Amino acid sequence: MDKEKIASLRNIPLEKVLEGIGATADPKDPKNNWRTPAGRITVSGDKFFNHDMDKGGGGAIDLLMHVGDYNFKEAVSWLGGSFGREAAVNQYQYESVKHAENILDTTPKPRSKIPEPVLSKLSRVKDYLINQRAIPEPVVNNAIEKNRLWADKFGNAVFGLRNLDGKIVGAELRGTYEKPFHGVRGEKGMFITGNASSRKAVFVEAAIDALSYQAINPNALVLSTTGSGKALLQSTARTLDEKGFKIIAGFDNDKEGELFAAQVAEVVPTAERQRPAHGKDWNQQLKEGKREQDAEKKPDSGKKEQKNELER
Template sequence: MADAMSTAASYAIARVKKLKRANIAGSAAHTSRQRETLNADPNQKNIRFIGNVDREEKLEDLVLAKIGQYEQKRKIRTDAVYCVEILLTASPSYFRPLDPTAAGYYQEERLADWLEGTHQWLNEQYSDRIVRAELHLDEVTPHIHAYFVPLDENGQLRCNHFFDGRQKMRDFQESYFASVQHLGLERGIQGSVAKHQDIKDFYRIVESGKDLNSDLTIAQMRAKAADRDRAMQSKSSMELTAKRLVKENESLRQRIKELEAEKERLQKQTEQLSDLPLEDVAWHLGLDEDNSSDSCARRRHRCWKGGEHIIYINGSHWSHLAPDTQKIGNVAANSQTTSASPGAVSLVKQVNGCNFNQAIAWLNDRFGEDGMQRAVTHYTRQQAQNILKDEAAPQFVPPVPDESNWHLVHDYLTKKRRLPQDLVRKLYQWGLVYADAQQNAVFLLKNLNGETKGAFLQGTRAEDNTLEEDNTFTGDATGFTGYAIGTKRSDGWFYLQWGGQPTDEVQKVVLLKSPLDVLSFAMLEVERQRGVPGGVPEERTMYMTVDSSRSVPVELLPDIPEVICAYDNNAAGDEIAGAVGELLPQATRVKPQAQNWHEELLALLRLQQREREYQQQQRQKQQRQRERKRESELEL
């Protein structure tokens, strides 16, 4: 590798020249010196290091033969680029560091190193798509002409795939610079040249020996590069802004389409919920409009008459003149009418004197199925509203307590479920759990204001009282597990709070499937806190039953910093946790190591029991050792 001998920077220089088919022969004539070239020394021989040395071989034939090796999917245009002439050189100060202005002179070692690096780069970058490459030594500065057939990886002629756009040209020059950087050549100042394809700079070096930007000072070159960088940054910023605006416009167009579709859907829904126009129904019933009377004008009603019927229509309501009202001419002598009635169905029943089923059939015949459904929907909604005026919402009635069964439920919770007796007693005193006549453990479900909204029943008679995925009991037929009739599942939960101070706001909520899961998980938390100073966590935590995404208390949980989905360690638990997680992004999944939290609690209690037994054995062993020691001392 040549060592640097000049303080002037030496640059790697690469340019390209796109050749259409008509330009190939002219370029070949120049590079092969088939025609006279100014400033060329006829005593210097050029070196063809890629391609046949046969001077009679035409470059155009080589290019066409290379293209012909692959079937072109599209017809090649007449103005297509068939070949790219790659022009490569370096600053004169590289080839002749002692005297860069000595035209035609070069250090052979430096030339050989540069040729080797360039040859290797051409092979690695373009392989056999370089059909010819020549080293020219007959001009002021050594340089290379390489002919590249721009075939892509599929063999298709695509020059723009390699050299279209500023970034691709920058990548091309960066690639060449990286291959000869080890020679001490530097990358030209990015942005200091107006066009990467500017051939004039190349021939300026080749023919006159003047380096790039040789007439500019370092400060001027840096200023020029800075101007270029600012222009590029401004252009890049404008392009990004344009892309952003295009994206925003597309988003707005999509939103407009969605809003239009929503508007159309709402219009259809409004039509479906609205009644048929009563004027149309009256016309089909054989009535004719008559608003000539003063009474109709005063009442601001539309008057429809036919036979013995006089109907006053006001929007979606109508009223009927009593049949025995005295008439003078065609106008009623008084304004006594039946009470106003809503809707098309009742109007048809009145005028036709038919029942509900017959009215529906008539409407379907006159207005089609859609019209009939509109009328029926409106009629049903009106009937429902009338019912709600008189019918109060049903209130949940908890199962009747049965004190005689409490000791059995108590034993189930404390002995089988292994819940602490103090906890069960407090829950019973607070009225959160009791026994019913069927020996079920009744867990009351309350809303966040403490109002009872339902109950969860846990059967205790069966041998295996395991809560199934669908909240049904599968053991003894005398047991039951599920919700009491009348429970409002979306507004009632079994929940406890622990940690911090009673007046503190809840910072963490743990969601579980059933009341027994709540109690088991809470007791695990208590056991884990026994070794912690104070024994109570600093933050206020709520443990509550949420067995479906439909029962998530949305007015509470979105503002809670930490939500834990602590469901069973199975597919059903994962499904519930996933559904809840979609509603609450802050929710995290926690699984028991066992199948459920009850089994986890039992495992912990068994471990604690074994530890206590072991400690008891150790104490007894130590006691025996002390007794034997005393006996030995007495014998002595």
């Protein structure tokens, strides 16, 4: 509703409301002060203040709820019966807009919350990561034990996003159903996993890529950037470089991956570019490697069966 429309709404005078509920004007200041069953009330425009209860408010509906002890619906109905239907509707709209404006002026936009862990959904997350994403069970269990991974009430995989002090500030969510959801909650941070003792820091795009890279190359610190942004990516790369880490840009093998790698190179020119050898990302490479291993095992098992048949 625009300002002109708001201004056109007829605000029912609070003095008329007070008269209607039997309040009496204070002889010493009949324009502004009133004696009511709820206490001594001062009126100023569409605002009122109860001096005896040290409480104030605004608008005819609010005043009726305060002095007349009506609930919201009863207050609106009282206005309709006393001043007419149109006046009551206008007052309702006027106060609704005022309340909304007050909320918007005084209440900051809340940040999206980090989902709480739900243990009963964890088996679904593990099944998804191990059987559909081919991430080794020890890697998944390690992430859970170190509070890097948990399940939310919807069965999403939740990857904790941290700052470099190790504090969880956000979360990357990955759905585990047929049409998976992917999003970020909380503040900007990175999913961090792997081994820092190698002094190698590998930047990848998503938390699943980070776990996949860890499975392929256990001796590296891996950081995913889904919940970061350019500024955090560059500041983190610069900080780790200054601490003596070899910086590796292990982003996806596509145009976006090259863009992220270039952002790292802007602040760490010595950063090495490393691309997945198979597919677009590290999870595709991990799954391809698993397929190759499974294919190699099948002929061997067939030979063993043939040998056993001959020995019988």
